[in-house]
Amino acid sequence: MNVPAALKRISDTIWELPVSYKTGMLVPARIVASEKLVNEMDAGVFEQVSNVATLPGIQRYAFCMPDGHWGYGFPIGGVAAMDPGSGVISPGGIGFDINCGMRLVLTTLTAEEVQPKLHQLVDRLFARIPTGVGCQGFVKLKHDDFRNVVQQGSRWCLKNGFATEQDLEMTEEGGCFAGADPSHVSEKAIERGYNQLGTLGSGNHYCEIQVVRPENIMAPELADAFGLTAVPNQVVIMFHCGSRGFGHQVATDYLKLFLSVMERKYDIKIVDRELACAPFHSPEGQAYFSAMKCAVNMAFANRQVILHRIREVFSDVFHASPDELGLRMVYDVAHNTAKLERHAVHGAKKEFLVHRKGSTRAWPPEGEGLPECYEKTGQPVIIGGSMETGSYLLAGMSSGAEAFFTTAHGSGRTMSRHEAKKSFRGDKLQRDMEQRGIYVRTDSFGGLAEEAGAAYKNIDEVVAATELAGLSKRVARLVPIGNIKG
Amino acid sequence: MPFEYRGDIAHADIAFDAWAPTLEELFNEAARATMQVMVENLGEVRPAQTLEVKLEEENEEMLLFDFLNELIFYKDARRLLLLPTEVSVAPADGGFVLRARLSGEEIDVVRHQMNTDVKAVTMLRYKLEQVANGWRATVVLDV
Numbered sequence: 101m102n103v104p105a106a107l108k109r110i111s112d113t114i115w116e117l118p119v120s121y122k123t124g125m126l127v128p129a130r131i132v133a134s135e136k137l138v139n140e141m142d143a144g145v146f147e148q149v150s151n152v153a154t155l156p157g158i159q160r161y162a163f164c165m166p167d168g169h170w171g172y173g174f175p176i177g178g179v180a181a182m183d184p185g186s187g188v189i190s191p192g193g194i195g196f197d198i199n200c201g202m203r204l205v206l207t208t209l210t211a212e213e214v215q216p217k218l219h220q221l222v223d224r225l226f227a228r229i230p231t232g233v234g235c236q237g238f239v240k241l242k243h244d245d246f247r248n249v250v251q252q253g254s255r256w257c258l259k260n261g262f263a264t265e266q267d268l269e270m271t272e273e274g275g276c277f278a279g280a281d282p283s284h285v286s287e288k289a290i291e292r293g294y295n296q297l298g299t300l301g302s303g304n305h306y307c308e309i310q311v312v313r314p315e316n317i318m319a320p321e322l323a324d325a326f327g328l329t330a331v332p333n334q335v336v337i338m339f340h341c342g343s344r345g346f347g348h349q350v351a352t353d354y355l356k357l358f359l360s361v362m363e364r365k366y367d368i369k370i371v372d373r374e375l376a377c378a379p380f381h382s383p384e385g386q387a388y389f390s391a392m393k394c395a396v397n398m399a400f401a402n403r404q405v406i407l408h409r410i411r412e413v414f415s416d417v418f419h420a421s422p423d424e425l426g427l428r429m430v431y432d433v434a435h436n437t438a439k440l441e442r443h444a445v446h447g448a449k450k451e452f453l454v455h456r457k458g459s460t461r462a463w464p465p466e467g468e469g470l471p472e473c474y475e476k477t478g479q480p481v482i483i484g485g486s487m488e489t490g491s492y493l494l495a496g497m498s499s500g501a502e503a504f505f506t507t508a509h510g511s512g513r514t515m516s517r518h519e520a521k522k523s524f525r526g527d528k529l530q531r532d533m534e535q536r537g538i539y540v541r542t543d544s545f546g547g548l549a550e551e552a553g554a555a556y557k558n559i560d561e562v563v564a565a566t567e568l569a570g571l572s573k574r575v576a577r578l579v580p581i582g583n584i585k586g
Numbered sequence: 587m588p589f590e591y592r593g594d595i596a597h598a599d600i601a602f603d604a605w606a607p608t609l610e611e612l613f614n615e616a617a618r619a620t621m622q623v624m625v626e627n628l629g630e631v632r633p634a635q636t637l638e639v640k641l642e643e644e645n646e647e648m649l650l651f652d653f654l655n656e657l658i659f660y661k662d663a664r665r666l667l668l669l670p671t672e673v674s675v676a677p678a679d680g681g682f683v684l685r686a687r688l689s690g691e692e693i694d695v696v697r698h699q700m701n702t703d704v705k706a707v708t709m710l711r712y713k714l715e716q717v718a719n720g721w722r723a724t725v726v727l728d729v
Contacts, residue, residue, distance in 0.1 A: 144595075170595075176598055233625070234665040292659055302700075345663070348658075372709075513597045516601075517598070518601075543695060546626055550702060
């Protein structure tokens with residue numbers, strides 16, 4: 101067990117490392133988890149979340165969500181809100197895959213209708229959505245067009261026939277972070293990413309066909325409001341990907357820049373170089389914020405053009421239009437971002453720079469900027485489980501204010517990729533999964549082995565902990581039947 | 587074995603130690619460890635294309651950081667799987683300069699056994715140090 105002796109139990113789901121735990125901590129570090137989950141957490145989580153608590157300007161607590169695990173800089177599952185006046189912005193609090201995120205799409209098809217065509221559907225998705233190392237996108241762009249993509253995000257997709265108005269409405273921030281300025285991104289970032297629009301990537305990125313079984317609906321009214329009960333055994337599509345090489349290069353460029361100015365120019369000392377940062381209101385901090393928004397927009401556009409392709413594939417296979425098949429987005433959530441948001445700390449509402457690294461915004465009912473249809477329900481939250489074990493749709497709750505309305509983002513790893521690859525064989529896993537009713541296609545059996553369900557925490561425990569902690573409410577559990585993986 | 591993957595210092599990412607008698611060989615080994623995360627059978631990568639890179643940094647440690655990131659860059663920008671055939675590192679202008687010849691070919695999923703994409707070299711536990719019998723590096727890659 102890795103749990104430090106200083107960890108205090110605040111409630112059944114809140115655990116705290118006090119500021120006395122480590123020199124330089126400005127606020128306590130809080131881990132949201134059940135006793136079982138906290139006992140199984142990596143030593144790295146405690147080290148990293150307490151490191152986050154030392155960052156200048158941090159407010160209230162450094163948080164780690166129940167899916168938290170060892171990352172770099174912040175733990176995966178990390179949350180930190182900074183005072184924009186006195187605080188910093190840190191690429192390590194956002195991640196290299198900026199705006200890696202999830203999208204959930206409804207259909208009005210039933211599992212019984214899809215089953216006979218499942219192989220055809222998965223094969224076609226696999227052929228039409230580029231996956232794996234070095235994959236190139238199906239949207240061919242010149243460098244200048246790509247600059248428009250990163251400035252406009254999903255709006256570019258709407259103008260170019262890859263999106264509907266409804267898609268944009270159902271995407272965080274309408275699919276475009278305002279203030280994205282391509283002049284703050286390097287030629288190298290453009291060069292690395294302009295041919296990747298419409299690619300899934302690899303690792304834990306995937307596109308999955310899932311079924312909503314009636315017995316797996318936990319909150320029928322919310323499920324109705326989110327469109328999950330159109331037919332019994334409804335088929336939905338969930339996919340996970342991000343800003344690809346473009347976002348990775350933006351993060352690398354600014355990590356290096358911040359390392360060079362942080363101490364020399366701003367006298368900021370940090371405990372881990374991966375927490376490199378700059379004052380939010382410095383020229384470097386503002387340049388990164390703007391470049392990060394470009395990467396956020398690339399990721400929104402990437403998921404949007406992939407959705408367009410999913411619509412084409414379903415349309416082809418079922419000989420019906422996307423509208424006839426009810427291919428409508430529930431929501432798109434971002435995982436790796438920093439955003440200026442208004443929150444109440446010490447009474448009055450103020451603006452904070454909220455870093456979320458491997459965690460999900462979970463706005464409560466009446467949350468600012470939610471689409472009208474979700475004003476009463478709270479934000480839909482999409483939690484992708486491992487490819488073997490199912491996923492969840494949840495909703496934001498009013499009781500999540502203390503954690504800046506944030507919840508988990510997935511199941512979270514328990515086993516290193518290295519261990520998983522030694523423990524499982526990708527080809528055998530593929531056959532076993534097929535016997536259990538999940539047809540998976542991949543470019544890489546090595547990559548498939550790394551994503552085995554047993555390498556992840558129990559998704560049911562993770563989401564139950566978020567509900568007990570008052571961060572997000574379970575709406576439905578989604579069971580996989582088909583998957584394409586990079 | 588001049589490099590070894592580690593499961594004990596990173597879970598979602600890939601960590602490795604690399605070691606070699608000289609700095610140039612260490613750069614070679616770290617390059618192989620990085621590329622093998624993406625391609626299992628590196629022996630199948632044919633030297634069909636060659637390109638030269640020159641990088642400058644204030645110390646050897648950041649030079650290795652840039653060098654590995656350069657390999658990742660070419661994988662995305664040109665779909666090239668590259669390995670160094672010649673590496674030289676020398677002091678210059680108060681810092682260090684690396685000159686390397688890289689050779690390889692475009693990704694061919696029929697011949698190359700693909701693994702997991704590498705997004706970046708992280709600064710977590712990142713270290714390059716001179717040790718008794720040469721050089722040693724610890725690298726965590728974001729995948």
